[in-house]
Amino acid sequence: MRYPAGSEMPPSVQEVQRKVIRLEWITIAYLLTAITAIYFTLGSSQAMKGAWLEDMLSLAPPIAFLISARVRYRAPDRRHPYGYHRAVEVAFLAAALALLIMGSYLIVDSALDLLKGDHPPIGMVELFDWQVWLGWLMLAALIWSAVPAFILGQMKKKLAAELHDKVLYADAQMNKADWLTASAAMAGVIGIGFGLWWADAVAAIVIGIDIAHDGVKYSRGAVADIIDGEPRRHDVEGTHPLVAEVKRAVAEFEWVQEAAVRMRELGHIFSVEVLVVPVDGEDLIDRVEDTVAAIREIDWKLQDVVVSPVREIDGAPDAVLVGGRPMTAGA
């Protein structure tokens, strides 16, 4: 039997993966331009500050994706016998916590400004020989922070479904947060222009809530992965369909009297452990190896598969048990 290797993808998935890597590089280049544009028009607007923070944090998912795209291929070695699959989860948790902290900071900071009754000043700027109200430049920068982010987010969402990739999905969600944030900030700046001094702080609070909400959601997702929660769909909504598929496949083997199937995520791939109570003790080695091969056939994500025959299974939760053929005499 082959020792579980690094992540290997079928050619069709590899093609998508290459496309995504290109898309992520484009995203990083684009975000850098958006961050620069907003930095130079920041002024003293809270909402602009929020949009700026959000854009900077959006760099985390694509960077995490690109790093993990390299690290995940590394073969297991002495120090990391399970390979490097879970490197990506560390990045995912860090990004999620950053979102949570930044969102909370923005809410508190803007609420204080609102309570103090701070009126944000937006004056004139001179670009070469052209004089313009800074508010217009802010709006231009925000449009640049919104429209491409929207398009990139839509593209990634589709690809994330094809790849079943959680980091990519989080990245797509991040792009969605980007353009929502930029829109809220636009409303704030336009509001200031109409003499509504509170519009900016209110927009910033709305943005802060959205960012913090994402942060909570992804932190929970990341923590669930780290404490070996069951594999979930790429959009973190419900159990991954492969869990049911593996259980069904195991239950169908003739030699399986009863089995406990445990699955967890190792970054992009799943680890599968099956404890089997065999119907009898014949050809155990062949049966185990055939079963491992059959499970690995199901999907490319199922690369780390261990099947072990046992006499009996005690105290396993019902949900992981499959099979349960009536006990035959002498088994």
Add this chain to the structure above:
Amino acid sequence: VRKVLLLGLICVTLDGCQYPRDPEGTLDRVSGGVMHVGISESDPWVRTGASKPGGVEVELLERFARTIDARIEWVEGSESDLIEALEGRKLDVVAAGLDRRSEWQRVAALTRPYLTTKVVIAAPDEATADALSSDLGGRRIAVEANSPEASKLSQDTDAIPREVDDPAEVGGPVVVDDFMLDELGLVATDAELDEHEHCLAVSLGENAFLVKLERFLLDREHEASQILEQEWRP
């Protein structure tokens, strides 16, 4: 959002409606009315001693008031008192020789600089200026006693400060503002001690008023330096 943007663009191009607007309506109140201006002594930018205030900023504000048909009421006070009154919207503008990089920007809206001046080390002739440009070490340089320039000179350079009452009246290398060079017949060295971005302060968030004043100032950088030449005399 797009509709609002379009409306905004139309407004700006036609100049028909005010955008941005003031939350507290300063521009509307001041136009054709009274503009309360706080002033604090800072020669040559603001002079308060005489019966009528003078200085570069006072002159600029008088010209600005004419463009919006406002009458100015001058209020004298210390810089911090004036800023506090501005924050409470009891004043519309504060002129006190402020620098755009001052700490006040947290409590007041500082305008774009109407003029940027430099504090330089100057010499009476080219040869001395060249020598000073390459090395200040151990050179005696005259500087106004007990001034911020004197502290900068001793902290940032290895020259020996020679503190005098009026640097304009002594011969030899001296620390002066760049606008004094021609009048005093001095040559600037490459050594710049400081840069000042001169600005005025208005209440936070009164963006229509701020934009009106900034437009006025941005159009008149040349005028500002002309006024400075008249106002400053050795």
